[in-house]
Amino acid sequence: MKIASLSGIALAVSTLAGCYVVPLQPMPAGNTVVVPAGAAAPAVPVTFTARLYPANEQAGPYGVVPAVVTNDLNGRGHFSPVISGESFNGEATRVAGSSREGVANGAGNRGSFLNCRYTMNSPTLGTGNCRMSNGALFTMHVGS
Secondary structure (H helix, E strand, O other): HHHHHHHHHHHHHHOOOEEOOOOOOOOOOOOOOOEEEEOOOOOOOOOEEEEEEOOOOHHHHOEEEEEEHHHHHHEEEEEEEOOEEEEEEEEEEEEEOOEEEEEEEEEEEOEEEEEEEEEEOOOOOOEEEEEOOOOOOOEEEOOO
């Protein structure tokens, strides 16, 4: 009887010997994710800030506009500024064939829209320009 029990334990231990546990997100105690040894852990999206500075008379009353950019590390991300109480949500993508240039577009919850073009100087730093549907122009700085 002892030999059968020891064999079962040895089989369970040898099955798990090639695995390790990687937390993907904060989870309640007791929940774990097992990833086989040698498998790449999934990329975790990177979130950083962007600031839109007024560049013409129409944009002046808005002042500096903060935005949040979440890069999913697959050539696109989510773009979320708030301009004068209007929340814009949209997507940022890289221009085909370029690892640095991109376009970000957002639709506002009050019917406005925002179109931006940007160039990344590093994975989290870049500059660009944005035009709001009412003609307001902004200079955009991405990153800290």
